[in-house]
Amino acid sequence: MNLNTKFSARASREKTTVLKNDFFKRSPKVVAIELLGKILVRKINDKILEGMIVETEAYFGEEDPASRAYHGKKNYNKEMWEEPGKIFVYNVHNNWMFNIVAHEENKVGAVLIRALHPLRGIEEMMKHRGIRDIRELTNGPGKLSKAFRIDKSMNGKFLSPENFVYIEDRGIEIEFDSSHRIGVRRDLKERLRFFVINDEFVSR
């Protein structure tokens, strides 16, 4: 079945809105769940790339041993203390991790985007990734940042159309499940990874 058709059929054009910063002024857990089914939009020159968010993880502040904020505020993680809605990018094993700052007032946190379901600009994504297999385009945090050309130069910018990266709500409804976070040394008891059920682009 063509999943793209299924999702676009349920989306209503009139209901489409661009997420504003207030969306991210909540617990990272809530934001991580609510980002599922939203559309990440990226503009590069005259090309438009779009993908539906199908997998996320929530990270908290100094109380979370898996978080980049665990060892306190440093140069490389200071964005996690800053305004919700900002982009937070950092490198792991030669891969850029695309996060969005998300937390309540006077707290610390971010949401990692772990996988996208590609919808538009697929040829362009393939060029950026140097592969032809659509299933491998954006089914992991390092892969999607490469496909969408997101790197450290985006760090600290707000999600917004002016910055050529933003997220749209098209009223798509999804069903999700949760698990423990992937690849972390020490996780919390709570399950903080969230993913769309039965989507082939979830990373595992």
Added chain:
DNA sequence: AGGAAGATCTACT
């Protein structure tokens, strides 16, 4: 200046 860690990816078997 060098070592080590890391929220990963790829190419194998």
Added chain:
DNA sequence: GTAGATCTTCCTA
């Protein structure tokens, strides 16, 4: 399933 690649950043000296 897993070993090895690969590089950015931080930390210590």
